[in-house]
Amino acid sequence: MGQKAPRRRGARRAALLAATMTASLAVGCTAHHGATVDDGRGRTPSPTQSPAESPSTVAPAAGPVLAVKIDNVPAARPQTGLDSADIVYAEQVEGGLSRLMAVFATKLPKSVGPVRSARVSDLELLRQFDDPTLAFSGAQHKLLPLIDKAPLRSASPDEVASAYYRGADKSAPHNLYLRPDKLLSSAPGAAALTTGFHYGAAPAGGRATASRTVRYPAARFTFTWSGSRHRWLVTEDGTPTVTTAGKRLAPATVVVQYVKIQKSAYHDVLGNNTPYTVTVGSGKADVLRDGRTYSVDWKRPTATDGTEFTTSDGTPVNFAKGQVWVVFAKA
Numbered sequence: 001m002g003q004k005a006p007r008r009r010g011a012r013r014a015a016l017l018a019a020t021m022t023a024s025l026a027v028g029c030t031a032h033h034g035a036t037v038d039d040g041r042g043r044t045p046s047p048t049q050s051p052a053e054s055p056s057t058v059a060p061a062a063g064p065v066l067a068v069k070i071d072n073v074p075a076a077r078p079q080t081g082l083d084s085a086d087i088v089y090a091e092q093v094e095g096g097l098s099r100l101m102a103v104f105a106t107k108l109p110k111s112v113g114p115v116r117s118a119r120v121s122d123l124e125l126l127r128q129f130d131d132p133t134l135a136f137s138g139a140q141h142k143l144l145p146l147i148d149k150a151p152l153r154s155a156s157p158d159e160v161a162s163a164y165y166r167g168a169d170k171s172a173p174h175n176l177y178l179r180p181d182k183l184l185s186s187a188p189g190a191a192a193l194t195t196g197f198h199y200g201a202a203p204a205g206g207r208a209t210a211s212r213t214v215r216y217p218a219a220r221f222t223f224t225w226s227g228s229r230h231r232w233l234v235t236e237d238g239t240p241t242v243t244t245a246g247k248r249l250a251p252a253t254v255v256v257q258y259v260k261i262q263k264s265a266y267h268d269v270l271g272n273n274t275p276y277t278v279t280v281g282s283g284k285a286d287v288l289r290d291g292r293t294y295s296v297d298w299k300r301p302t303a304t305d306g307t308e309f310t311t312s313d314g315t316p317v318n319f320a321k322g323q324v325w326v327v328f329a330k331a
Helices: 011-024 120-126 144-149
Strands: 066-070 087-092 098-104 133-135 153-155 164-166 176-178 211-216 219-226 231-236 253-267 273-278 281-289 292-300 308-310 324-330
Touching: 066 120, 087 273, 120 144, 120 253, 120 273, 211 253
Parallel strands: 066 133, 087 324, 133 153, 253 324
Antiparallel strands: 066 098, 087 098, 164 176, 211 219, 219 231, 253 273, 253 281, 281 292, 292 308
16 A cells, blocks of 8 residues: 655745755765764764663654665675665765665664765655654765754764664774664554555566666666565675675565756765755656566655656556665666
């Protein structure tokens, strides 16, 4: 059954944010709440080296989804907790690399990561959820005011230090991990996924698909159909994608959504521009499920709406039950 995004209570606040974001697309640079820095590739804050428990200074939230920014360069893999996400969004970042946003609603893993920095595109994408919690390691200093104004609960290491720890499996900055139970008292449930997605029987038609590859300038995703598992096996940059527990990532549905990717007002410390992924509007998409590809239309009229995927005659396209990956590709 489809789920539509609710209208926000803070309409005035949302309007101010939208205006500020529009202006930001046309100016740029890096720091975090406090004095720590994460430019998208470099330094990150330094919570405790081990996952020693300490009382949280922020009471756990209840109800909204948890969205976590996940490092996705080769040095960050294998990642932890991605197999528990309901939705994984893949976006292009500086230098043509990729970064993930994992959204959790029906299950909270014990640990998620490595956690990395937020991007301006995330704020528009997250508006479809009702007061989501955003876990991220840092952000460019000119982006921080937008995060503060956004209708979400910001949960960086500076704000909730006890929710984070440094792992010993990788070197910094690829070793920052989140304990979700420090931010949410429990999984909010499927009703919190106000994405507009529909789940159910496959539509008619489609074309048989053994595998599909999506390329960014410096990254690529390949999804290979497994008839025995009835899932799409994920491969990134030519290497099978597994979790730290050795579990192969295998979503039930993959969406290749063609969107505008344009320059933003922001740059990393190396001078690379931060791409802005436009997720409000309309366009084309390919939905991969059950070993087939369906060419569809997508529409998201406003930021507070979910995204509808339909056939040419306007019929909603159902996704297969299970994890969904949405890969934003340049239109």
